[in-house]
Amino acid sequence: MNTEKNIKTLIVKKPLKLDCGKTINNFPVAFETYGSLNENKDNAILVFHALTGDQFVTGLNPITKKDGWWSFAVGPDKAIDTNKYFVICSNVIGGCMGSYGPSHKDPETQKTFGTDFPVITINDMVNAQYNLLEHFGINKLFAITGGSMGGMQVLQFITNFPDKAKTVIPIATTSSHSAQNIAFNELGRQAITADSNWKDGNYETNNTNPGKGLAVARMAAHITYLSKKGLQEKFGRKLQEREDLKFGFDADFQIESYLRYQGSVFVDRFDANSYLYITRAMDYFDLVKQFNGNLSDAFKKTKAKFFVISFTSDWLYPTQENKDIVIALNSIGADVGFVEIVSDKGHDSFLLDVPDFLNALKNFLDKSYTELKNEK
């Protein structure tokens, strides 16, 4: 799945103790950067990707040959302006775009890990990515940001490394994965493992591909990223290249055809086992429990400036869950701003061309950066 030549990797020599108890070392973290790091090394922004994202944030993704997942937000003169800022993004461990994951070989047995890869957590992901700061000699990041699972990593990162970021922007996220979200993830995992080609995770050695299961997982998840209103407006009951219903089980409706397409292109770029691992990491994420029920304690040590953003039609990570983060920060007098953006585009809003969102993100970053410069 990986075309190695286009992937930059940092080999982390230091052992990393995972939450599951196992320790990994000499493992690769694949990353990409955009823009340039200035002399003071104070213009770096670490972006964290969501479930199916990767390090290729913007521009042409060299592997998929499609636009990077956050092309609307990141680039020259965009909200995260790469003329000004140095953007770093790395593939999460457990992923399938070059970072250590289930499609890698177990150094001991020389066999592909599959489900023998250790179960990883959001905490493990950010601890692995922290090595990039040392790699670039960055003492303090100007900003950390990300949406959805990227937002979870943002929250975990500032908890683990409270003085390593000046500004913190969690977007469309949660501090504790909800039962509903665990349920949807379980649906996806069951679709994959029910595919007879999954072979208990050993599909590579068996030369099979659980593409059908992975496609169904993607289709189900894709629905949760949209809103009812958005779907209705875009597709309604429109038929797919036909005058009338065909009285069969082919894709009569445009929405069916759309979902099938989304499923089929996904399996070309994503690994089924990685999907299991990463959704598990999301389900295990509970920053509230990590701090014995008091989320505020997670942020007690940081002086960072927070800006939380949610979307009106996001029912997967609804405004209230984002507001809970704001409330926890306010209760300890942290510097926190919050805005809920009006959008019909559902959870996916943060990835799309939503001007109010992109303007707010740009204004917050640029004003904060000017302030940082004036302090000096």
Add this chain to the structure above:
Amino acid sequence: MKNEFKVISDLIEDNKKALDVGCADGTLMQYLKENKNINVRGLEISKEKVQECIAKGLTVIEGNAEKDLKQFPDKSFDYVVLSQTLQAFLSPELVLDELLRVGKKAIVTIPNFGNWKVRLHLLFKGTMPITKSLPEQWHSTPNLHMCTIKDFVNFIKSKEIKMIKTLALNNNNVSNITNNNLGTKNLFADLGIFLIEK
């Protein structure tokens, strides 16, 4: 910047922490931040206004004073400011209590319904008064609980809230309100400005 904001900022000591409840486009916040080195936060219900504040680099939380003040701990701000909005809440008393819980001091301003122009409007025209500080028709006004300066003073006294400073603003003239001149101020002031604590 309107004169009211100048009067409010004069009541705030430099280098303190303040919350502007209903901060609108952040004009007062920006002034306090730039001229008095105030660590200032805003709470604002309008999404458009929140965006304007962000564009100015101000820390603002989108929210509603009646629901969202409760997230702030007791006495977490030196000052809490509420400019000309107390009358627009369903329960002004609860909001006032919250302001004084969250802030060590509160600065509350109210448009004076006792102003002579208001009184004459109702007396002679027989319709609900419309003035510079009360520009809306009765059916579209956000104001649910109009009061006069005298009403507010009585209310504060009945709640055993301490009035540190009470000012009347009439056009651009600022003057102190005392027990002796309350009747006159209640007739001529456009706005009452109160620095209070509990």
